Structures are given as C-alpha cells and as structure tokens.
Amino acid sequence: MEEKIKVGVSSCLLGNRVRYDGGHKHDRYITDVLANYFQFVPVCPEVECGLPVPREAMHLKGDPDQPRLVTTRSSVDHTDKMQKFCDVKTRELENEQLCAFIFKKDSPSSGLFRVKVYGNSGQAQKKGRGLFASAVVNRFPLLPVEEEGRLHDANLRENFIERVYCYYRWQSFLEHEPDYKKLVQFHTRHKLQLMAHSPKHLAQMGRLVAAGKNMPRDQLLEQYQESLAEAMALKATVKKNVNVLYHIMGHFKTFLTGDEKTELSEVIEKYARFMIPLVVPLTLVGHYVRKYKDSYLQDQVYLEPHPAELMLRNHV
Ligand code: SF4
Structure with missing residues (x-):
C-alpha cells in the first residue's frame, strides 16, 4: 500500500504551537510512527474559529449533552462562534476523504471522551465531548475516531x-x-x-x-x-x-x-x-x-x- 491514508488530527498533537498558553502537545507516536503511513490533516478549532494564541483557557459548562464553551476566568461564551466554525469545517472535511480522526483528549473543543463539564456549583462531571469532536462524530458517524492518550x-x-x-x-x-x-x-x-x-x-x-x-x-x-x-x-x-x-x-x-x-x-x-x-x-x-x-x-x-x-x- 503505497498511498498514505488521510487522517484528521488535532493540530497541537503535531507539535504546532496553537494551545491557549502558546504551547503544543506534541505526540511522538503520531509524528514519528503513524506519519509514515498516514497523511495528517491538522485542525485547531479554537484558532481556526478566530481565537488568538495565546488566549484565555476555556471549559465546557452547563448540560453535559449540550454544553456551552466558556472562558474560565471572564466567562465569555464562545459556543456560537465555535458552532458556526464546526458547520463550515465539517462540510469542508467532506472533500478531504478522511479515513479517521485523532483528537486531543480532555479539550473542551477537541476531546472525544469524558471531557469535564462544569455545573453552576463549580463541580465538574466527566461526561462531555468537545464541540468540534461532537460535530465530526455527528457528520461522519462511521468514521473511526480516537484520542491520542488511548493510542498508548x-x-x-x-x-x-x-x-x-x-x-x-x-x-x-x-x-x-x-x-x-x-x-x-x-x-x-x-x-x-x-x-x-x-x-x-x-x-x-x-x-x-x-x-x-x-x-x-x-x-x-x-x-x-x-x-x-x-x-x-x-x-x-x-x-x-x-x-x-x-x-x-x-x-x-x-x-x-x-x-x-x-x-x-x-x-x-x-x-x-x-x-x-x-x-x-x-x-x-x-x-x-x-x-x-x-x-x-x-x-x-x-x-x-x-x-x-x-x-x-x-x-x-
Ligand atoms: S486541543 Fe484542539 S483546540 Fe486545543 S490547541 Fe489542540 S487542536 Fe487546538
């Protein structure tokens, strides 16, 4: 099999400095091993929806089934901006013919499983899914998806x-x-x-x-x-x-x-x-x-x- 398989990936996992604190979450298994077989299509939903680097950290808040994406200190709600981006981006990804997506765990935008969702009392339940990860799963329900942490x-x-x-x-x-x-x-x-x-x-x-x-x-x-x-x-x-x-x-x-x-x-x-x-x-x-x-x-x-x-x- 000569051709590399196209796989979407959370951009920070490739070592790109797109995180809220200006850092990355480089995953060597992805870039040093899987990259020999997969051609990665990086997506950073927070930067691509128009937020700067660095930026205020965010978390999910409210109903775990329909959480809001809110900044942790000043409570700015970025949900609508993110959802608009998700609509456009997932439509664009239809043309990429991806065969999988690897998401960054725990992120309120990219996390796939057990992302923390905060209630009004400040208590968190690990029951959420990042807004972009949700949009990808909804648009491509048969696509294999995973988090980098679980790949270990x-x-x-x-x-x-x-x-x-x-x-x-x-x-x-x-x-x-x-x-x-x-x-x-x-x-x-x-x-x-x-x-x-x-x-x-x-x-x-x-x-x-x-x-x-x-x-x-x-x-x-x-x-x-x-x-x-x-x-x-x-x-x-x-x-x-x-x-x-x-x-x-x-x-x-x-x-x-x-x-x-x-x-x-x-x-x-x-x-x-x-x-x-x-x-x-x-x-x-x-x-x-x-x-x-x-x-x-x-x-x-x-x-x-x-x-x-x-x-x-x-x-x-
Ligand atoms: S986890 Fe997602 S939103 Fe956060 S920096 Fe990585 S790619 Fe961007």
Missing part, C-alpha cells in the same frame, strides 16, 4: 489502526465501481477479521450478502457499510482471536501433519493463556499458509490487516 494502550491502538485500514479498504472499494460480485469478494476476504471482532456481525453480514443479489445496489452497500463499521468498533479480544485461530486450524486439517497440528495448537494455547502475543501464532499460521498455498487463507485480511512494521500485534 496496545489493545486500543491495534483496534483503532485496524479500523482505519478497514475503512480505507472500504472507501477504495466504493471508488472502483462496486458491484455485487466485488462485494462478495470483499466480504470473503474480511471473513476472519469480522469473526475476530464479532461472530454475530459476521453471520448477519453473510445473510445480508446472500440476500443482496436481489436488493438495490445502493441499499445493499449502505447496510453492509453500517454493519462493517459496527463490527469493527467491537474489540477483537484474546478469546475471539483464539476462536479464529482454531477455525484456521480446522480449515488446514487436511494439509497439516500430526506434528504441525500439535505445534499449532500448543502455540494457540500459550496465546490463550497470555504467555505469548498474537504475532506468534499468526507467524506460524503464515508459514503454513505459504507452505500449503491455501488461496482462501492467503487472501484473508485478518493475517495482515495493517503494515507488519507497525508491530501492533507484538503487544496484544
């Missing part, structure tokens, strides 16, 4: 990047005159990946694809896309991966020798007991796939859902 957790990071690549493959699929036959191929390649995230969705999507031959194309693609995003948002746990690994072993059963079966099941069991990371059983599976040239497994995205150089499965 190996499981969340692997899950998010897997979703980004899956979203990217789906967008590429849509761009190349998708038809029923191509959807069947897309679904077939993603079967094991879907099984690792949600066996329930895999079954539902299998029924949808089977029934889809007689459905209007756009309706079929829309329903498939929604289920795909829903499934990929569910985490691939150790238990679900073990299920997939045994499924692969079952698929191999007529090829593998007795010793190879024993070796593979021992490695899967070690992974199930958290003694080794996912990359170990998958490396062995990859070896057997190459040795026995099984075309169904060779095509499975599950075996390489993102660049191996990111080493995401060495830690899950």
Whole structure:
C-alpha cells in the first residue's frame, strides 16, 4: 500500500504551537510512527474559529449533552462562534476523504471522551465531548475516531489502526465501481477479521450478502457499510482471536501433519493463556499458509490487516 491514508488530527498533537498558553502537545507516536503511513490533516478549532494564541483557557459548562464553551476566568461564551466554525469545517472535511480522526483528549473543543463539564456549583462531571469532536462524530458517524492518550494502550491502538485500514479498504472499494460480485469478494476476504471482532456481525453480514443479489445496489452497500463499521468498533479480544485461530486450524486439517497440528495448537494455547502475543501464532499460521498455498487463507485480511512494521500485534 503505497498511498498514505488521510487522517484528521488535532493540530497541537503535531507539535504546532496553537494551545491557549502558546504551547503544543506534541505526540511522538503520531509524528514519528503513524506519519509514515498516514497523511495528517491538522485542525485547531479554537484558532481556526478566530481565537488568538495565546488566549484565555476555556471549559465546557452547563448540560453535559449540550454544553456551552466558556472562558474560565471572564466567562465569555464562545459556543456560537465555535458552532458556526464546526458547520463550515465539517462540510469542508467532506472533500478531504478522511479515513479517521485523532483528537486531543480532555479539550473542551477537541476531546472525544469524558471531557469535564462544569455545573453552576463549580463541580465538574466527566461526561462531555468537545464541540468540534461532537460535530465530526455527528457528520461522519462511521468514521473511526480516537484520542491520542488511548493510542498508548496496545489493545486500543491495534483496534483503532485496524479500523482505519478497514475503512480505507472500504472507501477504495466504493471508488472502483462496486458491484455485487466485488462485494462478495470483499466480504470473503474480511471473513476472519469480522469473526475476530464479532461472530454475530459476521453471520448477519453473510445473510445480508446472500440476500443482496436481489436488493438495490445502493441499499445493499449502505447496510453492509453500517454493519462493517459496527463490527469493527467491537474489540477483537484474546478469546475471539483464539476462536479464529482454531477455525484456521480446522480449515488446514487436511494439509497439516500430526506434528504441525500439535505445534499449532500448543502455540494457540500459550496465546490463550497470555504467555505469548498474537504475532506468534499468526507467524506460524503464515508459514503454513505459504507452505500449503491455501488461496482462501492467503487472501484473508485478518493475517495482515495493517503494515507488519507497525508491530501492533507484538503487544496484544
Ligand atoms: S486541543 Fe484542539 S483546540 Fe486545543 S490547541 Fe489542540 S487542536 Fe487546538
């Protein structure tokens, strides 16, 4: 995959000095690792809506479902200005064909999860979402979104990047005159990946694809896309991966020798007991796939859902 994937990012995470205090929140994982694969589209909603650097700090206030964006010392309300900006900016982002957005945690404009919202008594509840992050999620409900802080957790990071690549493959699929036959191929390649995230969705999507031959194309693609995003948002746990690994072993059963079966099941069991990371059983599976040239497994995205150089499965 030569082309870099376009991903929106809170500008201060790239090291840009756009914060209220004139500083930044440079995140090295984003700029030194992910930047090799992603082309970032930076957005600082506070500066781009017309506020200066430096500026008075702000927080969210009032109803956590519809908070106001207010300066902390002089109580100037910037909500309307920010909302106007969000309308224009999210419309503009439709042309960028983003495959994900990485937000700065805790920010009243950019924070995605558990942002503090202050009540009249001055007590804060961690129940809010930054106004710009809300606008992005509302306009692009299927887009993979995450916060930089959570990307330091190996499981969340692997899950998010897997979703980004899956979203990217789906967008590429849509761009190349998708038809029923191509959807069947897309679904077939993603079967094991879907099984690792949600066996329930895999079954539902299998029924949808089977029934889809007689459905209007756009309706079929829309329903498939929604289920795909829903499934990929569910985490691939150790238990679900073990299920997939045994499924692969079952698929191999007529090829593998007795010793190879024993070796593979021992490695899967070690992974199930958290003694080794996912990359170990998958490396062995990859070896057997190459040795026995099984075309169904060779095509499975599950075996390489993102660049191996990111080493995401060495830690899950
Ligand atoms: S958190 Fe968002 S609004 Fe605040 S400085 Fe960073 S990009 Fe700008």
